Amino acid sequence: MKALKLAVFVLFAVACAKEGNNSSTASSTSSSSGSVDLTGAGATFPYPLYSKWFDEYAKLTGVKINYQSIGSGGGIRQLSEGTVDFGASDSPMSDAELAKAKFGPILHIPTVLGAVVITYNVPALSAPLNLTAPVIADIFAGKITKWNDARIASLNPGVSLPSSDILVVHRSDGSGTTYIFTDYLTAAAPSWKAIGKGKEVSWPAGLGAKGNEGVAGQVKQTPGAIGYVELAYAKQNKLPIAAVKNKAGKFVVASVPAVTAAAAGVAKTLPANTDFRISVVDAPGPDAYPISSFTWILVYQHQRDSVKGKKLVDFLNWALTYGEPEAPTLDYAPLPSEMTPKVKAKVATIDFAGAK
Amino acid sequence: MTAVPAQAASTDRRRLKVHETAIGDRIYEIVTTFCALVVPALVIAIAITIFAGAWPAFSKLGLSIVTSSDWDVNAGKFGAAPAIFGTLVSSAVALIIATPLAIGVAIFLSEFSPTWLRQPIGFLVDLLAAVPSVVYGLWGIFVLVPMLREHVMPFLRDTLHLGATPFFSGPAYGPSMLAAGVILAIMALPYISSVSREVLLAVPRSQREAALALGATRWEMIRDAVVPYAKSGIIGGIMLGLGRALGETMAVTMVIGNRPEISASLFAPGYTMASLIANQFSEATSDLHLSALTAVGAILFVITLIVNAVARWLVWQVSRDRAV
Numbered sequence: 222m223k224a225l226k227l228a229v230f231v232l233f234a235v236a237c238a239k240e241g242n243n244s245s246t247a248s249s250t251s252s253s254s255g256s257v258d259l260t261g262a263g264a265t266f267p268y269p270l271y272s273k274w275f276d277e278y279a280k281l282t283g284v285k286i287n288y289q290s291i292g293s294g295g296g297i298r299q300l301s302e303g304t305v306d307f308g309a310s311d312s313p314m315s316d317a318e319l320a321k322a323k324f325g326p327i328l329h330i331p332t333v334l335g336a337v338v339i340t341y342n343v344p345a346l347s348a349p350l351n352l353t354a355p356v357i358a359d360i361f362a363g364k365i366t367k368w369n370d371a372r373i374a375s376l377n378p379g380v381s382l383p384s385s386d387i388l389v390v391h392r393s394d395g396s397g398t399t400y401i402f403t404d405y406l407t408a409a410a411p412s413w414k415a416i417g418k419g420k421e422v423s424w425p426a427g428l429g430a431k432g433n434e435g436v437a438g439q440v441k442q443t444p445g446a447i448g449y450v451e452l453a454y455a456k457q458n459k460l461p462i463a464a465v466k467n468k469a470g471k472f473v474v475a476s477v478p479a480v481t482a483a484a485a486g487v488a489k490t491l492p493a494n495t496d497f498r499i500s501v502v503d504a505p506g507p508d509a510y511p512i513s514s515f516t517w518i519l520v521y522q523h524q525r526d527s528v529k530g531k532k533l534v535d536f537l538n539w540a541l542t543y544g545e546p547e548a549p550t551l552d553y554a555p556l557p558s559e560m561t562p563k564v565k566a567k568v569a570t571i572d573f574a575g576a577k
Numbered sequence: 578m579t580a581v582p583a584q585a586a587s588t589d590r591r592r593l594k595v596h597e598t599a600i601g602d603r604i605y606e607i608v609t610t611f612c613a614l615v616v617p618a619l620v621i622a623i624a625i626t627i628f629a630g631a632w633p634a635f636s637k638l639g640l641s642i643v644t645s646s647d648w649d650v651n652a653g654k655f656g657a658a659p660a661i662f663g664t665l666v667s668s669a670v671a672l673i674i675a676t677p678l679a680i681g682v683a684i685f686l687s688e689f690s691p692t693w694l695r696q697p698i699g700f701l702v703d704l705l706a707a708v709p710s711v712v713y714g715l716w717g718i719f720v721l722v723p724m725l726r727e728h729v730m731p732f733l734r735d736t737l738h739l740g741a742t743p744f745f746s747g748p749a750y751g752p753s754m755l756a757a758g759v760i761l762a763i764m765a766l767p768y769i770s771s772v773s774r775e776v777l778l779a780v781p782r783s784q785r786e787a788a789l790a791l792g793a794t795r796w797e798m799i800r801d802a803v804v805p806y807a808k809s810g811i812i813g814g815i816m817l818g819l820g821r822a823l824g825e826t827m828a829v830t831m832v833i834g835n836r837p838e839i840s841a842s843l844f845a846p847g848y849t850m851a852s853l854i855a856n857q858f859s860e861a862t863s864d865l866h867l868s869a870l871t872a873v874g875a876i877l878f879v880i881t882l883i884v885n886a887v888a889r890w891l892v893w894q895v896s897r898d899r900a901v
Binding site: 293295297298317318397418419420421423424427438439443 | 862
């Protein structure tokens, strides 16, 4: 009797646990058909801009979009499972990730561009430090360890550099920022190829700090430190940033126009049927800032719900037309104008064939 | 002789009456039994989920996830040894710092403190447990780490000449195993001191008076009569603090430096298992990566279980010693 009672209770408890589990996932999807019209999840980097867009779009059309900035990886996972209507990512999905998506092909819709800047704490410096990809790579690989190393000095003639140690600070959490930075080093510095690119890599040197604010905080506090953060974060916090030599041989300080210029250089050479999984690091063009990247909204090509699908398409078209000009106010770089029609053409290929 | 059946009958009636009104008792019993069973059921459900999620990593990577130091996501290598090492070392450092301090606080509050001071100090110490860990982390970044880098580390290394030992050598960046240990000590301290204070206060007055009557000084009374009596409770408090230290994520991630390397020096940055999971889970997309992170969670789960088992055993040992 006692044992039976126990067994019943355990079953009940397990059932409750399961029930709770189901209802929590159910509520997140059911809410999308209630007061919220579309749900999305993904990258944290474009979140400030996206939330501004969603806000304005809701005021204009009444269509509410709920976006959770849980990180690109989480966004890709949720979209693959079909628990959100769209995802967002700072790095393009790999072929393996695309193959795992449960509801057919996924389109990459570039929205804006971001850039990664090198910030440092060398109190003696007044002008921006000049750096090149091979030198950045060797600093972050721990091969250049002193600020007055001959290779840094030769890029900065006339600047008196201290003889102190360089402390490398990188992101400890998986991040699109790290992806863009390592994508650039892999593309532009042969010595980095062994380490490779990714949202997290096996760093040979330095400290890991969590988030842009972690890296910036550590760099600010430690004389001799160097790190990388997003352009928007650096600008809003007025961090010192380095000028980086681009493919055309010019030292460029990151700015919104310089980032758009990088995309423009690449956009010219885009094939007509591109899937927009393109990298713009180390882009050609005299004004291009080389550590730049698109950020993407990810959507299924064959929408399963024609009502939601149409809302999503409408929103994307609105964002590409009216949202883009607002990007610079939040330090994001808009798409180059010659690229927008191509992206809109891609949005037009979304159909509702998945609908039941 | 005649009284016996009457008495039996009356108790029978009483029992009957109890039985009649016992429906409330039954409900109470059912509700409390349910509550008591939910917790173990939850723990089992969590364990099953974690181990099921971790299984692909365990079967593919084998023991290397525990023994290897090479955590390279791009190369598909997942060796969590530095994180396991970091979790154990930072928690050990925390206990080494927190235990004497916490027990000191507890002894002062229970034995020496004037009654009017007992409440406010006890309240302030308990308040440490209510501070969110991200606040500790921020304090760590802006106050503790610079202080360690500029004052404490040079003092330990150069003034005390501890730099000659491997434990305090190397450059002082600030974020380090030592910083993590100090933050964890502050976080574990209120747990240890609260429990210790309560058990010390629960030591019977007669115990103290007996010791004093035998001519013991106050110090001897505390050492020989009070603390031994409360020992099992104090150990329980220490283990509670250790549990806190092992599982802490946010504050540690912010000050430990997140470098997956095993170093003897407390000045060197390190990594912990909880930090590893917190750092990488949100951006993990490959199946093996996710599974490896879950496996790290499973290992942490097992370590916590072992710590708890050891704590039980210690408490049991101590209380048995006292019984004898």
